[in-house]
Amino acid sequence: MxxxxxxxxxxxxxxxxxxxxxxxxxxxxxxxxxxxxxxxxxxxxxxxxxxxxxxxxxxxxxxxxxxxxxxxxxxxxxxxxxxxxxxxxxxxxxLKEESYSLAGVTIRSDGRDPAYRIIRQAIRRRLEHKTEVKSYTADVYIKGAQKLVGAPKKFFGRDIQKTLDLDTNRKGIIYLSESTSKLAFERPNKIHEEMISSKVAGQNNAFSFNKASDLMVNFYENVVMENILSARGFVSPIAEDAMLYYRYKLLGTTTENGATVNKIQIIPRREHDPVFRGVVYIHDETYHLLSADVYLTKSTGINLLDTLNISQQFLQSGKTYMPSSINLQFSGDVLGFQFQGYYIGVYSNYDIDPELPKGYFNGELLRVTKSVNKKDSSFWNMARPIPLTAEERADYRRKDSIAAYRNSDRYLDSVERAGNKFNALKFVVAGHTISNRRKESTLRFDPLYKSIFYNTVEGVTLRHGVTYTKQLEDWRYLTLRPELRYGFSNETLTGSLTATYHYKPEKRASLSVSAGTGIYDLNNFGSMSLFGNSINSLFFETNFSKFYKKAFANVSTTRELFNGFQATLMADFSENYNLVNTTRFKIKDLKGETFTSNNPFTPDSETPLFPTYNAFNLSATLSYTIGQTYITRPEGKFYQPARYPVIDLHYRKAVKGILDSEVEYDLLALEVSQNRIRTGMFGYSSFVVGVGKFLNRNTIYYPEFKHFRGNNSLLGQPDLRKFLFLDFYLYSTDQQYAELHYEHNFSGMLSNKMPFLRKLKLEEFIGAGYLTQPVKRNYTEFYFGLQRLILRVAYGFAYDGNKKVDHGFRLSYGF
Incomplete structure (x- = not known):
């Protein structure tokens, strides 16, 4: 024993x-x-x-x-x-440099480089390699570091060294973050990631925005990195049509673990194509990609950056090869800020074809829980697979100590006092905020420049609001917003109060109550901005916008019923009043121009568009996004851009008799839309299709009509649902309608081939709009144009049936 x-x-x-x-x-x-x-x-x-x-x-x-x-x-x-x-x-x-030999390589009689044979085989087996792993899980570590290597002394009057905590040469790390997570993947594109730990230098209570799927650069796809640094993306060196974009050169072969590895240089056929430069390493028998060391430059059309280097290594797992690490190194110069940095992801502990529970892939791309940023230094010492550099260790120590000081009551109180101090210039440009961190509340006054405008109904008008926000537990919060509006010509004061309670962030749920009086555009979508209408009225004697007044009270609620399916209910009572122009003041009197009445149907006379009436409306909207993906963070649920159509079903019913309501009708509407449908090197498309019908219209007045997004002016804001030449008001309807909008953005595919346009990085687009309803049948628009960032110019034509009724330029701005 x-x-x-x-x-x-x-x-x-x-x-x-x-x-x-x-x-x-x-x-x-x-x-x-x-x-x-x-x-x-x-x-x-x-x-x-x-x-x-x-x-x-x-x-x-x-x-x-x-x-x-x-x-x-x-x-x-x-x-x-x-x-x-x-x-x-x-x-x-x-490590000794690998020697790649061309000995034993057969050169064809036609002089064709042997690399082409290898690349053709890699292309032929691209789909096989892309799909050979059906699913996997892996541990992922991500570290991101960004630093400034040069900056102006001041920017908009602010000292850059102090603002960004840089050294005396205005250099230093401005962002350092690490995270670990568990990543799961299933073909064709299902992803689920659970963040385990998160650390951000100087922000102990922050959550890293690292996401493993953002680092997934898969060269077995035809086009990679779409809608990231370029709308079109970049052609893979082994894409189906790669031969049209690349030349190849075999630099040599070597033997690794008994296998022959080919080192192949990839060379763009044209300087400004969206392609990579560098070298790829390909297995000589299976034609797997074993590693890649490639880069992009400004000539390829990347935005914001000057260069991006991508280094990717694979390791063998069974009969296939999986990424072991990917390193993205970048540099750039924006407005005098010279920056560089890197993101590196390390993948380990792969489980190929794991057994995952049913429903594991439910659209949630990433889950970040409250506890991920609570890991201590001992955890990181064990979990961090890539050691920190001396500079990174120093950055953590310094910023964490600064953060500890900045989180002290004494410091926070002083910052709060300074921030709450009134500054007249700041109030005009950005508004004024009063914070009370102990009560977790803020009081924000609107910027003054947005509060003053002019129209011919009210004259010079002052509209100002204050938003009070109170933070509650579990990321819930309450907002209260009182707003006053006074027109100096019509001497009318209106005001309202809106209260909104956001009570379940993971369900995007809120409850809102609002009551008061206000002046509103006759088109509930709005015709143009208050500022734009002011400029047109004062300097061009053109009062595009038309208004009415209403006293109202409403209650609404919205909540996600299940992923991608949002429901909104609303009950609204209003008493509606017709308005007329009260002033004809203008700064510049243009010959041949004159103000029109506030009734868009009788521009030469102030006739009432509708009588004063009461309306009680009930409405319900169901919105479903097919295949909706999202990120869950402690502060809420964040939808990601949809890859599939969004379906909106809307029903509005006016009930006669309740609160003396005089209107009675039923409107049913359906809309299907999708943004940025990828078409590879051809850019992307977007569309909206909407149909609707008033099931009955026993009693209905103009403000209750179905309105459309029209445009009568040269300058406006971009909106796919907006017609370029349709009148703001004349073609609203109380019957059936159908509208269609389509736009395709070529993302520089054409302008990139023109040397004089290439440097401007312009994006060319074409589009069309269609509307039919009993008063305006078969109205069609066609347009084309160029855009860059927030600015775009278009030229279009409008037709009633086969008859051309308008044409011209349209300028727009805004995100």
Whole structure:
């Protein structure tokens, strides 16, 4: 018995030793002693590993006992070392540059480079390699660092060194963040990620915005990185039509783990095509991509950046190869701010074809819980696979100590007092905010410049509002907004109060109550901005916008019923009054121009458009986004751009008799829309289709009609649902209607080929609009134009049936 007990004791001791984890660390350098940044280090025949930092230093935990460690970096010969660990161990490694030989390579009689044969095989097997792994899970570590390497002394009067906490040369890290997560993937495009830990330098209560799916650059796709740095994206070196965009050159071959690896240079056929430069490494038998070291420049059409380097390494998992690390390094110069940085993702502990519970992929791309930013330094010392550099360690220490001071009551009180101090210029431009952090509330006064405007109904008008926000537990909050409006010509004062309670952020749920009086546009979509109407009225003697007054009270609620399905209910009572012009003042009197009446149907006389009437309306809207994806964070649920159509069903019923309501009708409307439908190198398309019908219209007045987004002016704001030449008011309807809007943006596909336009990075677009209803049958618009960021210019034509009724330019601005 004694011997048995002794044997069992020794057995458990051995098992315990094997279960222990020890830290393996060291420096990876080249022959000259220079660090090899971001080299991969992993245990052979596993997907457990890490990556060195920018200084070539690595550190990760491995089980006790003997393990074969592989050291690998693009352009270097891999090194394998058998290590027997019984404690923490330092292992420095020297990597020698890989020598790629062309010996034994057959050059064809036509002089065609052998690289083309290899690339053709890689293209032929692209779909096979893209789909050979149906699903997987992996541990992901992400680190992002951004630094300024040059900046102006001041920006809009603010000292940059103090504002961004830089050194005396206006250099330093401005953002440093790390995160770990568990990533799950299933074909064709299902993703679910659970963030485990999050750390942001100087922001102990913040949550990192790192997302593993943002780092997924898959060169087996035809086009990669669409709608990220370019609307079109960039052609993969092994895309189906890659031969039209690239030339290839075999730089040599080498042998790795018994397999021949081809090093192939990728060369753009045309300087300004959306393509990569650099080298790719391809297996000579299976034609898997083994690694890539490529880059983009400004000539490819990337926005905001000057260069982007992408270094991706793969490791073998069974019969396939999975990404082990990806490193994105970038640099740029915007408004004198010179910046550079990197994001690196390390993938480890792959489980190919895992057993995941039913319903695991439910549209949630990323879940961030409250506890992820509460991990202490001991956790990070064990979980961080890429050691921090000396600069990054110093940045954490300094910013965390500063954050501790800035979170002290004394500092926060002083900042609050300074921020609450009234500044006249700031009030005019940005408004004024009074904060009370102890009560977790803010009081924000609207900017003055937005509060003063002019129209011919009210004259010079002052409209000002204050928004009070009270933060509650669990990211709930309450807002109260009183607003007053006074017209100096019609001497009318109106005011309202709106209260909104956001009570369940994960369900996008809120309850709102509003009451008061106000002046509103006759078109409930609005005709043009108050500022735009003021300029047109004062300087061009053209009063586009028409108004009416109403006293109202309403209550509404909205809530997500299930993912992508939002329901909104509203009950609204209003007493509506016709208005007339009370002033004809203008700064400039233009010959041939004169103000029109406030009735768009009788521009030469002030005739009432409708009598004073009461209306009680009930409305319900159901909105469903097919395949809606979202991110869940402690502060709420955030929908991501939809890849599939959005369906909106709306029903509005006017009930006669309730609160002396005089209107009675039923409106049913359906709309289907989708933005940014990707078409690869051809850009993207967007569309809206809407139909509706008044099921009955026993009693209905103009403000209750179905209105459309028209445009009578040269300048406006972009909106896919807006017609370029349709009158703001004349073609609203109380019967049936159908409208269609379509636009395609070529994202520079054409202008990029014109040298004199290329540097402007313009995007060309074409579009069309269609409307039919009993008064305006088969109205059609066609247009084309150019845009850049927030500005666009279009030229179009409008037709009633086959008859051209309008044409001209339209300018728009805004996001």
């Amino acid at each position: 004694k011997h048995i007990c002794t044997a069992l004791f020794c057995f458990f001791i051995t098992i315990g030793a094997l279960a222990q984890q020890f830290k393996l660390s060291g420096y990876i350098t080249d022959d000259a002693g220079k660090p090899v940044p971001f080299a991969s280090v992993y245990i052979r025949n596993t997907t457990k590993g890490t990556s060195a930092n920018v200084d070539g230093y690595y550190s990760f935990t491995i089980p006790a006992g003997t393990s074969t460690i592989v050291y690998k970096a693009i352009g270097y010969k891999p090194v394998e070392k058998a290590l027997n660990l019984s404690g923490n161990h330092t292992e420095n490694t020297v």
